[in-house]
Amino acid sequence: xxxxxxxxxxxxxxxxxxxxxxxxxxxxxxxxxxxxxxxxxxxxxxxxxxxxxxxxxxxxxxxxxxxxxxxxxxxxxxxxxxxxxxxxxxxxxxxxxxxxxxxxxxxxxxxxxxxxxxxxxxxxxxxxxxxxxxxxxxxxxxxxxxxxxxxxxxxxxxxxxxxxxxxxxxxxxxxxxxxxxxxxxxxxxxxxxxxxxxxxxxxxxxxxxxxxxxxxxxxxxxxxxxxxxxxxxxxxxxxxxxxxxxxxxxxxxxxxxxxxxxxxxxxxxxxxxxxxxxxxxxxxxxxxxxxxxxxxxxxxxxxxxxxxxxxxxxxx
Amino acid sequence: xxxxxxxxxxxxxxxxxxxxxxxxxxxxxxxxxxxxxxxxxxxxxxxxxxxxxxxxxxxxxxxxxxxxxxxxxxxxxxxxxxxxxxxxxxxxxxxxxxxxxxxxxxxxxxxxxxxxxxxxxxxxxxxxxxxxxxxxxxxxxxxxxxxxxxxxxxxxxxxxxxxxxxxxxxxxxxxxxxxxxxxxxxxxx
Numbered sequence: 001x002x003x004x005x006x007x008x009x010x011x012x013x014x015x016x017x018x019x020x021x022x023x024x025x026x027x028x029x030x031x032x033x034x035x036x037x038x039x040x041x042x043x044x045x046x047x048x049x050x051x052x053x054x055x056x057x058x059x060x061x062x063x064x065x066x067x068x069x070x071x072x073x074x075x076x077x078x079x080x081x082x083x084x085x086x087x088x089x090x091x092x093x094x095x096x097x098x099x100x101x102x103x104x105x106x107x108x109x110x111x112x113x114x115x116x117x118x119x120x121x122x123x124x125x126x127x128x129x130x131x132x133x134x135x136x137x138x139x140x141x142x143x144x145x146x147x148x149x150x151x152x153x154x155x156x157x158x159x160x161x162x163x164x165x166x167x168x169x170x171x172x173x174x175x176x177x178x179x180x181x182x183x184x185x186x187x188x189x190x191x192x193x194x195x196x197x198x199x200x201x202x203x204x205x206x207x208x209x210x211x212x213x214x215x216x217x218x219x220x221x222x223x224x225x226x227x228x229x230x231x232x233x234x235x236x237x238x239x240x241x242x243x244x245x246x247x248x249x250x251x252x253x254x255x256x257x258x259x260x261x262x263x264x265x266x267x268x269x270x271x272x273x274x275x276x277x278x279x280x281x282x283x284x285x286x287x288x289x290x291x292x293x294x295x296x297x298x299x300x301x302x303x304x305x306x307x308x309x310x311x312x313x314x315x316x
Numbered sequence: 317x318x319x320x321x322x323x324x325x326x327x328x329x330x331x332x333x334x335x336x337x338x339x340x341x342x343x344x345x346x347x348x349x350x351x352x353x354x355x356x357x358x359x360x361x362x363x364x365x366x367x368x369x370x371x372x373x374x375x376x377x378x379x380x381x382x383x384x385x386x387x388x389x390x391x392x393x394x395x396x397x398x399x400x401x402x403x404x405x406x407x408x409x410x411x412x413x414x415x416x417x418x419x420x421x422x423x424x425x426x427x428x429x430x431x432x433x434x435x436x437x438x439x440x441x442x443x444x445x446x447x448x449x450x451x452x453x454x455x456x457x458x459x460x461x462x463x464x465x466x467x468x469x470x471x472x473x474x475x476x477x478x479x480x481x482x483x484x485x486x487x488x489x490x491x492x493x494x495x496x497x498x499x500x501x502x503x504x505x
Contacts, residue, residue, distance in 0.1 A: 048347075048350065048351050048352055048353060093323050093374060093375065094345070094347065095323065096345030096346075097344065097345070099345055099347065170369060170370070170371040171369060171371065172370075172371050173370065175371070175372065175376075180352070181352045181373070184348040184351040184354075185371065188346045188348040189354070189371065192348070208350055208351060238350065
């Protein structure tokens with residue numbers, strides 16, 4: 001019977017060091033550590049995230065959180081000020097070289113920051129946590145990235161052009177792909193592996209805004225005030241200039257649920273407590289979620305997530 | 317028919333892709349920060365041996381292929397088919413065509429046991445054991461006393477394979493050969 005841990009003990013010591021550095025970083029900056037429930041009555045509506053559920057008492061179901069976002073926003077609305085959290089998050093059917101169904105997330109919110117100020121802070125944290133970390137991380141917009149890597153404009157290209165481009169990189173026969181699916185496919189399969197040096201990708205298409213505000217780029221296209229940090233060909237963090245409008249939030253929940261219904265996925269009731277908190281008033285803020293296990297992978301030079309986990313899912 | 321979802325794809329799993337039985341070689345889960353997750357899957361087509369990469373949306377599924385690997389002993393060839401028989405005592409026989417025996421053709425010896433891959437009960441490939449022992453039917457005369465020094469010559473085996481052998485090997489010798497590399501191992505008798 002295999003009982004030994006997946007990570008080497010030295011890696012677990014390094015993991016503890018990185019955790020301590022993260023806590024030190026936020027303590028120095030006056031950001032409060034918080035701890036919100038893992039078991040929640042509501043979950044997100046994102047059609048591409050499936051929560052795990054467990055039965056607390058007969059017929060009383062709770063979702064394991066896919067991220068602490070809703071609870072943290074309720075704290076912000078209550079006047080918590082800047083907060084961060086290191087917690088477990090759970091996602092069904094996510095398992096691979098960089099995914100484990102149970103993983104550690106570092107998420108933080110900064111009232112009064114915009115997305116660019118928060119990117120500065122993410123870069124400062126990376127510099128503290130990684131041996132070769134550099135606090136000066138360039139920003140490239142989604143449009144330019146596609147132009148440079150694939151020679152097409154993701155906002156202007158036709159669906160046919162996107163499909164032809166996707167087909168030139170992999171066999172997608174039999175797949176029904178929406179425009180965002182094709183963009184995501186090209187991003188994940190082709191562009192992401194090329195992003196070796198740390199880089200923030202900004203100005204995502206508005207259709208990929210998730211919970212970010214929507215603005216306009218220099219060309220006047222509607223873009224999401226969302227950023228993603230890539231290091232060593234791997235997505236490390238995803239941040240937003242947070243949506244604070246409860247009516248718009250409710251609309252996005254409804255839109256997600258229409259997509260869920262169309263895809264035959266269970267509809268998820270909107271988190272009424274989150275909407276009530278937004279109604280009360282979420283301070284203008286930026287927030288970001290960072291995959292802590294991946295940060296440790298980078299610190300340890302690991303290529304598989306199991307190398308930094310005490311026990312990976314199938315050894316748990 | 318059973319189906320398998322992308323998260324169940326493991327190396328060795330046999331599935332139907334575009335109607336052909338395939339064996340999964342590799343399955344990589346890729347997911348952008350937000351949005352659709354994908355599985356990039358490498359498969360070997362079991363009918364033609366071709367390796368193919370296809371990307372699926374995570375959660376999509378493929379039908380299981382009715383593929384079985386069974387031990388069978390080689391009986392004889394009638395020129396068109398090579399006949400094999402199950403070793404489980406059922407005496408059930410299966411004719412394999414030339415495409416199916418291609419990988420084993422050089423190493424067939426009557427009564428030896430091979431792994432025959434059946435798809436819908438038809439042989440689609442025959443895998444020889446890693447090592448076979450086969451008699452030499454043709455080679456230059458052996459050099460007496462030269463049992464240690466280097467130097468080699470071609471020898472034709474009863475199965476038709478031509479292998480490089482040391483100079484001391486004679487017609488009628490039985491040799492052990494690695495079927496994966498086609499290399500001579502030693503003289504058995």
